[in-house]
Amino acid sequence: MDQLYLPITLVLAAAAIIRIPTVIRQPHARPAWFATALAMLALMTRGSLIPIQTLDAWLGDQNLIFLVQCWLATFAFWVMCEAAGADTRRERRASLRLWIPSTWCVVFTVPFFLIQGRKGTDLFFIDAHLGEPSAIVCGILYMLGITGSCGRLLVTLRGRPAAAHWFFRIGASCVVVASLLWCASIVIAAHQTPIDWMGTCFDSLFYPGVVIMALGLVTFAIQRQARRITMQRRVSQLRAILSRxxxxxxxxxxxxxxxxxxxxxxxxxxxxxxxxxxxxxxxxxxxxxxxxxxxxxxxxxxxxxxxxxxx
Structure with missing residues (x-):
């Protein structure tokens, strides 16, 4: 899966850059753009552009890059799901309530600092410290936060028949299944031989799920703009009737x-x-x-x- 980090990062970067003019003109587009930018930064912490060892060295070579990745991903999923929920509810602007992901970041940060032997960069940090309960707790809490964000979005989408909503349904479902599978895999790996297919399934579901959800945001942005154009045309036609x-x-x-x-x-x-x-x-x-x-x-x-x- 490592070879896909770079193309996915570049796709998210392109989406963020292309939408800058829209974000400047339309405040309601900013949460979705913010989520895209956070997701891009989170993938960069996986070494897609700069080696992860270099990034972690800048932070003191204590695997803090893993913690930064978890923070960015937690906020990215929360903002993305809130922005998607606002679109499905046709709200003018998403109410992000950033105190919720902030609190959750504090929750899994505490066990992170209880992990011993964090010196030296590990590409798969939790897997490298499965012998420590605090590492397992940290990883599971982090993934449960992401699962909660996506699960909340799936609840919001109930009864929404629009085709564009299926991007979010499929993407969020993939992320939820992958996250729960990862939690199960590290618990199993801590007590017996790791099950390789679980890691493969996680990579095959989690990152494609992120891309699908990002496509959902783009689709809703297009639909929102189409609605605006339609409304402007209706206004012009109705004004013409009164003017005549x-x-x-x-x-x-x-x-x-x-x-x-x-x-x-x-x-x-x-x-x-x-x-x-x-x-x-x-x-x-x-x-x-x-x-x-x-x-x-x-x-x-x-x-x-x-x-x-x-x-």
């Missing part, structure tokens, strides 16, 4: 879905009092916009239904 009938449509300072909803309400009111008589083509635009709002933003549709009932 000499009805003033002010520029409200609110989210585009609410602008579409507001324009539909204005057109409905104007039709009621006879100010707007849409053509056949305009009637289709209104019908399509209404159906789109009902389908894409059910919370607005429910508001519309409530208003209709109250009137």
């Amino acid at each position: 009938n000499d009805v003033i449509a002010p520029d409200p300072e609110q989210e585009l879905p609410l602008v579409v909803f507001d324009l539909l309400v204005r057109i409905k009111d104007a039709r009621t009092i006879g100010l707007v008589s849409p053509t056949i083509a305009e009637a289709k635009v209104i019908a399509h916009a209404t159906a789109w709002v009902d389908r894409a933003f059910p919370q607005i549709a429910s508001l519309s239904t409530a208003n209709g009932a109250s009137s």
Whole structure:
């Protein structure tokens, strides 16, 4: 699996660089970008660009590079899952609550510093210290944190039928299975001969799972941009209908879905009092916009239904 660290790191780096203009313009894209950058840095601690021995030497040659890797990976998975959850809930911006991964990092850092003989860099640090219970506890706690982040995302995705959600389902499932398999493997290896196929399965599931989840974030970014373009087109079409009938449509300072909803309400009111008589083509635009709002933003549709009932 070592030979894949570099290409995966380069793919994540390219994704982070390409999305910089979007991140500057759109704050809601920053959590996903942050997660991608953290994942890239976490893979770099595996020696994908700079030898791991060199990195650890910079930190005092005490295997602290392993701890840094665990910190970065913990934050990367948490932020990635929170960003994905915000996309599935159509939230404008993810609520990251970084105190949660920070607390968990403290939890597995304590047993790390209880491990004896950390002098010298080990590529597979936990495997090299399986004789010490503190090493096993440290490794299991670290992996359980990642499992918890991905498991929480899987719960969030329940009942979400969109095809893009399957990137997260497949990727997070791979990571959960790989993490639990790794925990079982180090417990077994501490008491008997290591089982090689478990390590192979971990590599075959964990890192592809990370890539699949990153693809899910990219897919949602594309979908979000497509929704924005669709909303802007709807707004332009609905404004044109009001303008043709000499009805003033002010520029409200609110989210585009609410602008579409507001324009539909204005057109409905104007039709009621006879100010707007849409053509056949305009009637289709209104019908399509209404159906789109009902389908894409059910919370607005429910508001519309409530208003209709109250009137």
